[in-house]
Amino acid sequence: MVHITDLPYEIIEVICSNLSQHDVFVLCFTCRAIQKQANRTLYKHVTFTSAGQLKTFAAALAKPSETMASFGHNTRSLTFAFYAGIDTSILDTITRACPFVIAVDFNKCPMSMIDSTFQSCYDAILLNYTCLTSLSLAFMRNSCAKDFRLYTSKLPVSLVELSVGILKYDLSIGDVECIHERCPLLESLDFTECIRLTELPVYDLPSFKKNHVLKKLSFSKCYSEYLNGWTWLWYVGKKYGCQLKEFQINNHYDLYKQKPLTSHQQLLIHHSVITFVNQHASSLRVLKLNGLGLYAGIWYYMKKSIELGAVSSLSYLEFRSDIYKTDFDSKHGASLYGLILEHIKPSICELVLSVVHRDVDVQELCRSLGQCNHLTSLTIWEPTASKTRPKIPLPYLLNQCPQLMNLALKECGLDFSHVLMPHHLTSLTLWRISFTCDQLNNALAAMPRLRNLDLDIFTIDDHHDQQSIEHHEPRAALWNIPNPNMSITINSIFYKGLKGIRTCRLILDSRFTTPSCIWSFPVKLYLQDGKKKLSPSIFQDSFDFLSICESRKVGCLGDRVFPHERPCFFSLTLNHDHPLRHVNFNANTVIKNKKNRMTTLMDITELDDDTIDLLFNLASQ
Secondary structure, eight states: OOOGGGSOHHHHHHHHHTSOHHHHHHHTTTOHHHHHHHHHHHTTEEEEOSHHHHHHHHHHHTSSOHHHHHHHHHOOEEEEOOOSOOOHHHHHHHHHHOTTOOEEEOTTSOGGGOOHHHHHHHHHHHHHOTTOSEEEEEOOTTOOHHHHHHHHTTSOTTOSEEEEEEEEEEEOHHHHHHHHHHOTTOOEEEEEEEEEEOOOOGGGOOOOOOBSSOOEEEEEEEOOOHHHHHHHHHHHHHHBOTTOOEEEEEEOSOGGGOOOOOHHHHHHHHHHHHHHHHHHTTTOSEEEEESSOOOTHHHHHHHHHHHTTOOOOOSEEEEEOSSOOOTTOTTTGGGHHHHHHHHHTTTOOEEEEEOOOTTOOHHHHHHHHHTOTTOOEEEEEOOTTOTTOOEEEHHHHHHHOTTOOEEEEESOEEEOOSOOOOOOOOEEEEESOEEOHHHHHHHHHTOTTOOEEEEEEEEEOOOOOGGGSSBOSOEEEEEEEOSSSOEEEEEEEEETTBOSSEEEEEEEEESSSOOEEEEEESSOEEOTTSOEEESSEEEESOOOHHHHHHTSOOOEETTEEOOOOOOEEEEEEEEESSOOSEEEETTEEEEOSTTOOBOOOEEGGGOOHHHHHHHTOOOOO
């Protein structure tokens, strides 16, 4: 019989490379032969979460041992996930013992915690690792242009991937140009944290050298008026050649604070978009434009490029916004979604779209989505800010899109007036959605291949009598889970009309096992002095909830005191005829394997009187 230790090292290395760091650590304890081979993978990517770990690692590498020296030589990446002051002498020890590191990541540190002492470690790292190919930096808040240029002047010229996080900084074209001049081999550039994009004077900018190397440019988190964001498309169109495959702007600025655009600014946006489209309409594969207003002009010009012979290569598109801006886009606004799908339907595989236009025909939209033959993942947002948002006909959408495998609907109104035909959907996510139990059960019955069901901040609306909309009596909801090996996540569940202190009891009912009951309290629990004791609170096994509540008074939450009130609860029963793979209930794992084995939760019978008193110091949400 062949043992795993008889396999060549290369195969064991491939096996270990597909495991998490924790799993590799566990694997090292099986036997010495495997430990010797798995240790190389364990030390390949090292993450430090505290100064103690850093000192221990440095002390181990400093030992005069050939084994530890070989481990240090296997290290290829270092990640720093803590913000305490780092001793540069310890860093010098690590850099000498790990000479072949090619990737360093400082972006795992909390940005608000970075101080001047932490900045000093950059110099130690960059001084010792002059051949880095991947680097993630996090600067201090409120850094000035002088500080930014100083750090970019120290970047290794061999960098291929660079990620920069900097709080409250006005990014200009000059900053990006400095990075490219210092790092001519750069293929990926990502600005990750809270930058502000400055407005570009498009007509007055000097010429600059074309870049034919960068493949990915991302502004993952910025706060800018949409005019500034759109003008940066002009720079992307002028600066980068057709090798650019991925471009992203995620804008978090409040669009309701935007000022109306002047006619000159509108022309500036049109000119920027035309420049971008002429260069990248047929070469981009990933495009994310979020928080800039749903400007339809870009897709009008994309359509024009198709008429001139260009073919779309977009396989992933995100085009989201909380509101629809019509002050500079009234001409093409009503046909926005038709323009988008006309351009992307030959190649799109994943689509994230906001549906906020008041005149959109949702059934026509569903039919157009059905024409995207390669579309397998779809996310539709209907932001709550949209007062006239249309309802999404879920059955009609799935009937029109038989190719879909993953569907996520967020903040949408749903229409179940159509009959859902059997569908091969494997993953369904509903966020801020309201539905009845019958609607969900009918949908699940028509999805025989569904494996992942994710329900977050949703409301069960089972009221047929409008007069009974408000009640205090316990309510029951029953969901039939027809498919085996499913993973179910339930977070922040509400029952419409339920008043008072809302508590949920989850019942797992199966014909193979004894029904299991889990109570979840929706509020944080506090001692009488306001000190937090338990959060979140979830308890296994049923107990006489109402009788205990009746005998105890509701206590205080911080400095707020609530009167005695009979708590209300509702029961959610998951009726499943097959074993479930995973159940997560209010951020607590309830089932974690195929055998329906319950994880260890708190048992109400094991709690002392003080803790039980604490449980019922509840406050209305």
